Amino acid sequence: MTIKTNLKDSILTVTLNRPDSLNAFNPQLMDDLTDAFLDAATNSEVKVLILTGEGRAFSAGADLAAMGRPSDPPKHGLAGMLDAIVDFPKPFLLAVNGIGVGIGATLCGLADLTYIAETARLRCPFSALGLTAEAGSTHSFPQLMGRQKANWFLLSAEWMTAAECVQSGLALEMLPGDELLIRVNEQAAKLAALPSSSVMKTKALMTGPHKEQLKAHIIKENEGLAELTGAPANREAITAFLEKREPNFAGME
Amino acid sequence: MTIKTNLKDSILTVTLNRPDSLNAFNPQLMDDLTDAFLDAATNSEVKVLILTGEGRAFSAGADLAAMGRPSDPPKHGLAGMLDAIVDFPKPFLLAVNGIGVGIGATLCGLADLTYIAETARLRCPFSALGLTAEAGSTHSFPQLMGRQKANWFLLSAEWMTAAECVQSGLALEMLPGDELLIRVNEQAAKLAALPSSSVMKTKALMTGPHKEQLKAHIIKENEGLAELTGAPANREAITAFLEKREPNFAGME
Amino acid sequence: MTIKTNLKDSILTVTLNRPDSLNAFNPQLMDDLTDAFLDAATNSEVKVLILTGEGRAFSAGADLAAMGRPSDPPKHGLAGMLDAIVDFPKPFLLAVNGIGVGIGATLCGLADLTYIAETARLRCPFSALGLTAEAGSTHSFPQLMGRQKANWFLLSAEWMTAAECVQSGLALEMLPGDELLIRVNEQAAKLAALPSSSVMKTKALMTGPHKEQLKAHIIKENEGLAELTGAPANREAITAFLEKREPNFAGME
Numbered sequence: 001m002t003i004k005t006n007l008k009d010s011i012l013t014v015t016l017n018r019p020d021s022l023n024a025f026n027p028q029l030m031d032d033l034t035d036a037f038l039d040a041a042t043n044s045e046v047k048v049l050i051l052t053g054e055g056r057a058f059s060a061g062a063d064l065a066a067m068g069r070p071s072d073p074p075k076h077g078l079a080g081m082l083d084a085i086v087d088f089p090k091p092f093l094l095a096v097n098g099i100g101v102g103i104g105a106t107l108c109g110l111a112d113l114t115y116i117a118e119t120a121r122l123r124c125p126f127s128a129l130g131l132t133a134e135a136g137s138t139h140s141f142p143q144l145m146g147r148q149k150a151n152w153f154l155l156s157a158e159w160m161t162a163a164e165c166v167q168s169g170l171a172l173e174m175l176p177g178d179e180l181l182i183r184v185n186e187q188a189a190k191l192a193a194l195p196s197s198s199v200m201k202t203k204a205l206m207t208g209p210h211k212e213q214l215k216a217h218i219i220k221e222n223e224g225l226a227e228l229t230g231a232p233a234n235r236e237a238i239t240a241f242l243e244k245r246e247p248n249f250a251g252m253e
Numbered sequence: 254m255t256i257k258t259n260l261k262d263s264i265l266t267v268t269l270n271r272p273d274s275l276n277a278f279n280p281q282l283m284d285d286l287t288d289a290f291l292d293a294a295t296n297s298e299v300k301v302l303i304l305t306g307e308g309r310a311f312s313a314g315a316d317l318a319a320m321g322r323p324s325d326p327p328k329h330g331l332a333g334m335l336d337a338i339v340d341f342p343k344p345f346l347l348a349v350n351g352i353g354v355g356i357g358a359t360l361c362g363l364a365d366l367t368y369i370a371e372t373a374r375l376r377c378p379f380s381a382l383g384l385t386a387e388a389g390s391t392h393s394f395p396q397l398m399g400r401q402k403a404n405w406f407l408l409s410a411e412w413m414t415a416a417e418c419v420q421s422g423l424a425l426e427m428l429p430g431d432e433l434l435i436r437v438n439e440q441a442a443k444l445a446a447l448p449s450s451s452v453m454k455t456k457a458l459m460t461g462p463h464k465e466q467l468k469a470h471i472i473k474e475n476e477g478l479a480e481l482t483g484a485p486a487n488r489e490a491i492t493a494f495l496e497k498r499e500p501n502f503a504g505m506e
Numbered sequence: 507m508t509i510k511t512n513l514k515d516s517i518l519t520v521t522l523n524r525p526d527s528l529n530a531f532n533p534q535l536m537d538d539l540t541d542a543f544l545d546a547a548t549n550s551e552v553k554v555l556i557l558t559g560e561g562r563a564f565s566a567g568a569d570l571a572a573m574g575r576p577s578d579p580p581k582h583g584l585a586g587m588l589d590a591i592v593d594f595p596k597p598f599l600l601a602v603n604g605i606g607v608g609i610g611a612t613l614c615g616l617a618d619l620t621y622i623a624e625t626a627r628l629r630c631p632f633s634a635l636g637l638t639a640e641a642g643s644t645h646s647f648p649q650l651m652g653r654q655k656a657n658w659f660l661l662s663a664e665w666m667t668a669a670e671c672v673q674s675g676l677a678l679e680m681l682p683g684d685e686l687l688i689r690v691n692e693q694a695a696k697l698a699a700l701p702s703s704s705v706m707k708t709k710a711l712m713t714g715p716h717k718e719q720l721k722a723h724i725i726k727e728n729e730g731l732a733e734l735t736g737a738p739a740n741r742e743a744i745t746a747f748l749e750k751r752e753p754n755f756a757g758m759e
Contacts (some may be wrong), residue, residue, distance in 0.1 A: 091408060112404045127700040127708065138711035144399050146650050146675040147712070151618045154708050155597060156696055169399040190409055194380040195486030195502040201477045202380065202407050205391035205470065206400070217711065224707045233701030249701040344661060365657045397652050422652040443662055447633040448739030448755040454730045455633065455660050458644035458723065459653070 002029035004054070005036055010047035010192040011185065012040050019055030024063035025103050027074040034076035037084040047192040047199075049088065050184055051111070052095035053104075058120065061102025064241070078103075079222070082135055085110050086214055089200050091191045095184040096120045096162075097177065106133070109140025110214075112203065113187065114171040116162045117180045122170075128157040128247070130233030132224040139217035143210075144169045255282035257307070258289055263300035263445040264438065265293050272308030277316035278356050280327040287329035290337040300445040300452075302341065303437055304364070305348035306357075311373065314355025317494070331356075332475070335388055338363050339467055342453050344444045348437045349373045349415075350430065359386070362393025363467075365456065366440065367424040369415045370433045375423075381410040381500070383486030385477040392470035396463075397422045508535035510560070511542055516553035516698040517691065518546050525561030530569035531609050533580040540582035543590040553698040553705075555594065556690055557617070558601035559610075564626065567608025570747070584609075585728070588641055591616050592720055595706050597697045601690040602626045602668075603683065611666075612639070615646025616720075618709065619693065620677040622668045623686045628676075634663040634753070636739030638730040645723035649716075650675045 004015040014036045016023035023029075040046040053059055076084070085092070085107075094111035098120050105122040108114045126133050133141075133154045141150035145168040153160055153168075165171040175183050191199060228234055233252050240247035257268040267289045269276035276282075293299040306312055329337070338345070338360075347364035351373050358375040361367045379386050386394075386407045394403035398421040406413055406421075418424040428436050444452060481487055486505050493500035510521040520542045522529035529535075546552040559565055582590070591598070591613075600617035604626050611628040614620045632639050639647075639660045647656035651674040659666055659674075671677040681689050697705060734740055739758050746753035 091404075111401075112408075113401055127704040130701045130704055132704055132707040132711060138708065138714075140400075142649075142712060142716075143395075144401065147646075147716070148617075148619055148650065148675065148678045151597075151709070151712065152678065152693075154712065155618075155700075155705055156693075157700065158696065169401065172401045172405065187405075187409070190411065193502065194408075194410065195383050195490075195505055197481060197484060197486050197505065198380040198383055198385055199408055201385040201481060202391065203404070205385060205474055205477060206395060206404065206407065208391075208473065209466070210395075210400070213715070216715075220714065221711055224711060228703060228707060231703060233703050237701075249699065252701055252703065344657075364654075365661075366654055393653075396648075397654065422654065425654045425658060440658075440662075443664065446755065447661075447663065448636050448743075448758055450734060450737060450739050450758065451633040451636055451638055452661055454638040454734060455644065456657070458638060458727055458730060459648060459657065459660065461644075461726065462719070462722075463648075463653070 001032065002026070003032045003036060007046065009189065010045060011050060011188045012036075012046045012048070013050045013052065016051075016053040016059055019057075021063060022057035022060035022099070023053045023055070023104070024060045026063040027071055027077070030078055030081045031075040034081040034084045037088050040090065041084075041088055046090065047196050048091045048093065048188045050093045050095060050188055051107070052181065052184075053097050055098070057098040057104075058096045058100040059104030060099070061104050061125070079218075082110075082218055083215075086136070086211055089203065090196070091188070091199060091203065093184055093188050095180050096122070096171065097180055099123075101125060103135055106135035106137040108165070108170050109137050109144060110135065115173050115175060115180060115184045116165050116171040117177040118162050118174055119177055120162045121159045122165060123157065123159045124154050125157045127155060128237065130231065130235070130237045130249075131228050132221060134218075134221050134225060136214040136218045136221070138221060139214050141170070254285065255279070256285045256289060260299065262442065263298060264303060264441045265289075265299045265301070266303045266305065269304075269306040269312055272310075274316060275310035275313035275352070276306040276308070276357070277313045279316040280324055280330070283331060283334045284328040287334040287337045290341050293343065294337075294341055299343065300449050301344045301346065301441045303346045303348060303441055304360070305434065305437075306350050308351070310351040310357075311349045311353040312357030313352070314357050314378075332471075335363075335471055336468075339389070339464055342457065343449070344441070344452060344456065346437055346441050348433050349375070349424065350433055352376075354378060356388055359388035359390040361418070361423050362390050362397060363388060368426050368428060368433060368437050369418050369424040370430040371415050371427055372430055373415045374412050375418060376410065376412045377407050378410045380408060381490065383484065383488070383490045383502075384481050385474060387471075387474050387478060389467040389471045389474070391474060392467050394423070507538065508532070509538045509542060513551065515695065516551060517556060517694045518542075518552045518554070519556045519558065522557075522559040522565055525563075527569060528563035528566035528605070529559045529561070529610070530566045532569040533577055533583070536584055536587045537581040540587040540590045543594050546596065547590075547594055552596065553702050554597045554599065554694045556599045556601060556694055557613070558687065558690075559603050561604070563604040563610075564602045564606040565610030566605070567610050567631070585724075588616075588724055589721075592642070592717055595709065596702070597694070597705060597709065599690050599694050601686050602628070602677065603686055605629075607631060609641055612641035612643040614671070614676050615643050615650060616641065621679050621681060621686060621690050622671050622677040623683040624668050624680055625683055626668045627665050628671060629663065629665045630660050631663045633661060634743065636737065636741070636743045636755075637734050638727060640724075640727050640731060642720040642724045642727070644727060645720050647676070
């Protein structure tokens with residue numbers, strides 16, 4: 001299985017489970033994760049959802065290796081997965097246990113509460129791949145971090161440390177790696193002990209208008225990705241990656 | 254009187270004056286406070302309004318004791334009070350002199366400038382009461398604190414220290430208790446010395462679109478409160494309170 | 507020339523060049539700066555724009571001395587300049603090398619990334635001049651700094667230190683004066699090395715809805731300025747300035 005799930009004391013913990021691929025998102029993982037969110041949304045035994053990653057990474061992002069391979073059309077795909085997460089009506093806590101790249105970083109903008117291990121680092125490599133930002137990050141990141149910090153993080157493709165994530169507002173708390181899940185479970189338990197009707201109503205009130213804006217941004221981001229995928233800069237980035245050299249974007253518009 | 258007012262050097266100081274009830278908001282206090290804001294809005298001798306509390310607390314929130322008692326229909330009620338505060342056209346400085354609970358915490362999101370005593374703490378107990386957040390806090394708190402900090406504060410019913418309030422952006426400055434009003438008056442005097450026409454115009458420009466969003470959130474919050482009041486979780490919270498025991502929300506949706 | 511421009515390695519550096527007037531914005535400078543932004547927007551050799559000031563100040567704001575003088579109607583004017591900056595599709599880095607007053611402060615809200623010298627200070631003197639805030643600052647400042655810090659900065663006409671600018675989110679980094687342009691060029695070079703198509707697309711996605719709100723605020727701010735210019739408080743501010751005395755706004759609404 002690409003994910004593991006564990007339900008205990010009304011808390012569903014979902015663990016990305018492709019540690020040998022640094023929990024990269026392939027079509028199967030996206031579909032499995034979507035199903036986990038959809039089931040948890042309607043399962044009255046689940047009051048809170050925690051998402052984390054198996055092994056040393058949180059997620060290396062989209063599985064570039066899987067992208068080239070022929071595959072059956074996905075059940076939900078990226079769009080379905082993002083919809084399920086954005087529409088998830090219960091508290092969604094993210095425990096970033098190690099590096100997060102691409103969707104492994106932008107998920108922080110979709111979580112209600114993000115906790116991060118001291119040694120974790122995040123990167124949005126979209127510009128360096130000749131692509132553009134996704135998962136609503138062009139909306140959620142400026143909201144969380146302020147527009148200038150979000151500009152730098154999304155435009156530059158540079159790394160951000162765990163401390164910078166907390167300082168900027170992208171994550172709520174930084175913890176030693178071996179205390180991360182303890183703390184996240186502790187906080188999740190506080191939320192799970194409260195009446196779901198109240199917690200869900202307050203979440204709905206807070207995310208209401210935000211959700212529509214997020215979905216509008218996701219649609220425009222996907223249009224941008226469609227436009228840029230396969231264009232000269234994206235082709236040069238992929239070729240350079242395969243040829244194990246630095247890409248050269250000079251002379252490209 | 255449930256409030257005291259003092260006008261000096263164009264600064265109107267309004268003090269919640271039910272110290273024996275920790276300045277809890279009963280219907281009379283809401284109406285008196287509303288009248289104070291409405292009068293100050295049109296009184297050209299008032300250039301700035303400061304709100305604070307008498308005694309050791311800022312406000313314990315809604316007066317639960319008064320809620321059960323039969324009473325005349327209020328003149329303004331909570332809705333009228335929130336409208337008067339949201340529409341107040343002059344600078345509104347809040348001096349949080351001690352603990353603030355419920356409306357005693359959410360008022361921070363409606364003030365133009367919030368100053369807080371070192372020993373003060375804030376709490377939004379809505380989830381723990383089987384209710385949901387009010388006074389526009391589902392809009393104002395994410396704006397001021399960032400969405401993740403606001404999520405935790407509004408969903409968890411946990412306390413926030415004065416230092417956390419400043420660090421998160423919910424308050425502008427933290428001060429030793431005996432310097433709080435000195436500092437707030439100092440800052441109010443700077444604003445009162447400037448032309449009201451300019452100060453009011455700039456406030457109007459800054460709050461314009463924000464005001465409409467705030468009012469829309471208040472309406473939706475009130476719908477949520479109406480839905481949850483008297484439902485099983487709310488009944489259990491009240492019963493547990495009266496029976497002096499911890500509530501048990503297990504098994505409730 | 508009121509500005510100097512230097513294009514090197516795809517980075518266009520624009521320097522406000524009226525050091526004897528502390529780089530105050532007169533009509534000619536506004537037109538020259540507008541032309542620089544418009545040209546850079548369409549010149550494919552420019553990938554990033556840096557704006558800074560010559561001499562010890564960044565900019566003293568509007569040139570009050572020039573305001574009284576008869577002059578030809580400007581080519582672009584303030585409105586045209588703000589449009590060109592808001593619509594600029596490439597990364598716009600601001601290096602605040604010294605004090606910034608009025609438009610010299612509000613430009614921070616229009617830059618994608620603002621870097622500030624340790625010794626710089628900013629001030630928005632609009633209230634003290636009997637005027638109101640401009641350049642979209644009533645929208646951009648609350649977004650960057652949070653509503654309370656923005657309220658104080660825009661309403662009070664008080665100074666803000668470089669450290670406060672960074673702490674509040676109005677600037678991204680503070681640097682020793684002699685390292686400012688080195689650091690800004692370093693960061694600009696990282697952005698210039700990435701594919702412009704990706705960088706511009708991500709900037710467009712992030713600024714999309716924000717741009718319309720900004721322009722709506724600029725229009726309303728200009729209406730406010732038109733209303734207040736020449737009114738009693740503004741006349742008293744100008745008279746006091748010419749008579750080298752403190753203004754007295756007592757008794758004015």
